[in-house]
Amino acid sequence: MSPVVSVTGLRKRYRRRDPWAVDGVTFEVEAGQAFGLLGPNGAGKTSVVKMIAGLMRPDGGSISLFGSNPGDPKARTELGFAPEDPDFPKFLRADEVLDYFASLLGLSDAERSRRVPETLAFAGLDAEKRQVRQFSKGMKQRLGIAQAILGRPKLLVLDEPTADLDPIGRRDVRALIERLKESGVAVLLNSHLLSEVERVCDTVAILARGKVLKEGTMAEVVPEGSNLEEVFVQLIEANQPQRDHLPSFISDTQAHE
Amino acid sequence: MSGAVAVARYTLIELSRRRVLLVFLVIGAVGIALLGIGLKVLYQVLASNPGSAGANVDPAALDSFLELLFVSYLFQAVSIFGLLIAYGIGMTAIYHDLESGTAVSIFSKPVSRLAFSAGKVVAAVVALVAIVGILAVEARIVMLLFGGGLENALTGQVAAVVANVVVIMLIVLALSAWMNNILAAVVAFIYYNVVSGLITTIHLLADSGVLGNAIVKSTFDVLYWLVPHQLVSGAVRELAERQLALANGPVDSQTLASIPAASGWGDIAWWAFTVVFFATFLYWAVRRRQV
Numbered sequence: 126m127s128p129v130v131s132v133t134g135l136r137k138r139y140r141r142r143d144p145w146a147v148d149g150v151t152f153e154v155e156a157g158q159a160f161g162l163l164g165p166n167g168a169g170k171t172s173v174v175k176m177i178a179g180l181m182r183p184d185g186g187s188i189s190l191f192g193s194n195p196g197d198p199k200a201r202t203e204l205g206f207a208p209e210d211p212d213f214p215k216f217l218r219a220d221e222v223l224d225y226f227a228s229l230l231g232l233s234d235a236e237r238s239r240r241v242p243e244t245l246a247f248a249g250l251d252a253e254k255r256q257v258r259q260f261s262k263g264m265k266q267r268l269g270i271a272q273a274i275l276g277r278p279k280l281l282v283l284d285e286p287t288a289d290l291d292p293i294g295r296r297d298v299r300a301l302i303e304r305l306k307e308s309g310v311a312v313l314l315n316s317h318l319l320s321e322v323e324r325v326c327d328t329v330a331i332l333a334r335g336k337v338l339k340e341g342t343m344a345e346v347v348p349e350g351s352n353l354e355e356v357f358v359q360l361i362e363a364n365q366p367q368r369d370h371l372p373s374f375i376s377d378t379q380a381h382e
Numbered sequence: 383m384s385g386a387v388a389v390a391r392y393t394l395i396e397l398s399r400r401r402v403l404l405v406f407l408v409i410g411a412v413g414i415a416l417l418g419i420g421l422k423v424l425y426q427v428l429a430s431n432p433g434s435a436g437a438n439v440d441p442a443a444l445d446s447f448l449e450l451l452f453v454s455y456l457f458q459a460v461s462i463f464g465l466l467i468a469y470g471i472g473m474t475a476i477y478h479d480l481e482s483g484t485a486v487s488i489f490s491k492p493v494s495r496l497a498f499s500a501g502k503v504v505a506a507v508v509a510l511v512a513i514v515g516i517l518a519v520e521a522r523i524v525m526l527l528f529g530g531g532l533e534n535a536l537t538g539q540v541a542a543v544v545a546n547v548v549v550i551m552l553i554v555l556a557l558s559a560w561m562n563n564i565l566a567a568v569v570a571f572i573y574y575n576v577v578s579g580l581i582t583t584i585h586l587l588a589d590s591g592v593l594g595n596a597i598v599k600s601t602f603d604v605l606y607w608l609v610p611h612q613l614v615s616g617a618v619r620e621l622a623e624r625q626l627a628l629a630n631g632p633v634d635s636q637t638l639a640s641i642p643a644a645s646g647w648g649d650i651a652w653w654a655f656t657v658v659f660f661a662t663f664l665y666w667a668v669r670r671r672q673v
Contacts, residue, residue, distance in 0.1 A: 178490040181672040198385075198492040206490035212483035214392060216399040221392065228388030229491040256399070272487055 128153035129191060129280045129311040130177055136185030137172050137335075147172045148335035149186070154328075156279065159302055159312040161322040163353075164332035165361050170315045171209060173332075174284050177313070178206040191279070202230070205278030209285040209315075211269030215258035219250040219268055222257060223275060230276040244271045247297075262289040270298065274305075281305060282313045287321060299325055323353040331357060333364050385493035389501025390508070393475055397509045402470050410463040410517045417455055418524030421448050442529060443628065449528035450624055453536060456521050457617065460514065460543050467513050468547035469567050472554025475506045476668070477563040485673040499665040506551055514544050532624070538615035542645070545613045545653055550574050552660035559667035578609035610656040616644035 130153070137147040147169040154160040162170050175181045177188055179195035193200035213222045223244055227237040245251040248271035250264065257265070266289045273281060283302075287295045295318075302312050302325045316322050322329060323343065330340040338360050339346055347353050397403060425448055429441070479485045488498065518540040522533060550570055557566035585606040588599040619641045645653075 175486075175673075178486075180486055180489050198494045200492075201490060202492040204490060206487070208483055208486040208490075210483055211487060213487065214396050214479065214484055215482070216396045217392060221395065225388055225392040226487065226491060228391070229385050229488065229493045231384055231492065269487065276491075 126155055128155050130154045131189040134186035135183050137183055145335045150337055152330050152340060154311045154313055156311050157306055157309045158328060159306050159314060159326045161326035161329040162315045163322060163329055163357060168332040169335040170332055171284055174282050174315050178282060203279040205273035205276060205281040207269045207273035207283045207286050211265050213257045213268060216256050218256055219253050220245060222268060223272060226272045227275055240275060244275050263291060266290055267294060280311045284315045287318060319354045319357055331360055333361055338364055385497035386501040389498050390505040393502055393505035394509060397471060406463060406466050406470060407513050411520055413459060414517060414521050414524060418452050418527055421452055422527045445529035446628055449532055453532045454621055457539050460540055463517060464514050464543040464547040467510055468551040469554060471506045471509055472551040473558060473563040473567050476502050476555050477558040480559060480671060489673060495669045496665055499668045503661055506555060507548060510551060511544055514540060535617035535620045539617040542613045542615040549610050549656055552664060556660055556664035556667050559671055581605045581609050611649050611652050613645045613649060613653055614642045
């Protein structure tokens with residue numbers, strides 16, 4: 126089976142004097158697979174997914190999205206991307222935002238009229254009549270996921286999808302991922318919530334400072350009797366300088382007591 | 383193509399809900415109505431007062447005078463509001479999409495940056511023409527209060543104002559894809575109104591022989607074709623002719639020569655080139671933008 130997305134030796138840096146934000150990342154995601162991209166803050170996860178979504182140009186390496194370059198708009202026809210901290214035209218309502226994005230996906234009038242209300246209902250925004258500028262972060266995140274699935278994608282990229290969601294929203298996203306996997310959709314999940322990743326992902330890659338430290342199936346990465354969080358912490362701490370966990374003025378206060 | 387239409391459609395919906403543009407439109411519309419009605423009422427009061435200077439004036443001449451006054455004020459008002467609206471649209475139409483996470487969601491869809499840029503430009507121009515058009519239609523209706531005869535002058539001037547502010551708007555749109563939108567507006571103002579204005583003025587002075595230095599003349603001949611040219615309608619000269627005729631003064635060519643003539647085809651072609659140039663610049667800025 127040919128991979129839905131294939132990333133080879135991907136490199137990116139934002140300024141010449143900066144270190145590589147992404148440094149030689151290689152992985153593949155196949156249809157029906159949920160792939161977790163993990164790493165501490167600044168590991169390069171968002172840079173990787175933005176390059177896959179054609180939002181940024183790599184400085185080295187290559188990406189094949191459905192066999193094409195993600196910079197080609199046609200390659201993104203079957204891609205759904207829910208960005209971290211999503212935002213939308215702030216004077217539009219949720220239904221207008223979805224209709225706008227459905228138009229960008231090239232859906233017909235009839236298909237838009239069918240999909241937009243159903244997607245709004247899924248996101249719990251069907252009764253919402255306010256403009257986006259009055260939305261909470263959680264509502265924007267729901268709308269972000271809604272617009273990502275609107276085009277019935279074959280690859281769904283979720284960048285921190287549950288960060289601002291309540292427990293019900295998290296459960297819905299988990300159920301969505303499971304349902305999509307069953308129907309053959311590939312899911313690329315970028316998340317800090319390791320318990321979530323452990324529950325839904327088949328394969329994970331752990332990144333730090335732009336490099337893949339470990340990659341494999343969940344069984345390969347997480348040994349028997351351990352969990353993903355333990356593996357993650359050990360791996361990251363072994364690959365970066367040790368930090369004092371508390372500032373000295375806090376430690377001093379504790380000592381005085 | 384459908385992507386550009388969708389971008390244009392929803393950008394127009396967004397612009398129609400922006401309060402700042404609505405405020406400009408309302409202030410402009412109320413101002414024009416008050417100006418026309420106020421002038422009419424004021425001069426009718428004067429004309430009906432036996433002791434006033436206006437009482438002995440022929441009513442037709444008074445109406446012509448009122449219309450001249452109204453239109454000359456209107457020209458200034460349309461220029462100012464056109465400029466404000468151009469800045470209002472130029473500073474917001476693209477900047478907010480690029481600075482918020484909106485562009486991330488849009489550009490991950492199968493829409494090209496060219497379609498996005500084209501949709502934004504079309505929406506911005508349509509919004510600008512619509513708002514200035516509404517003010518122009520209202521002005522023509524207010525002109526019915528007077529004798530009439532300057533309708534074509536108004537149309538010509540509005541067309542020139544729209545053409546000029548479209549260029550400014552495109553510059554602001556393009557710059558706002560690079561930098562903060564307030565900074566973009568300031569840079570556009572300095573470039574279009576200060577630098578280009580200065581070059582055009584010195585070029586005119588050198589051309590008319592006021593500045594005799596050959597090097598200055600040659601330099602500004604070159605510089606003149608590196609900056610946008612403001613289009614001028616025949617309305618200003620028509621207004622001057624009417625004023626002279628009303629005052630029974632001689633309509634001599636020397637007096638009229640000091641008033642800029644309507645822009646010729648060369649200037650119009652240069653305007654079209656600058657529009658294409660700045661629209662291309664905008665596309666290039668959007669294309670290289672990583673979100």
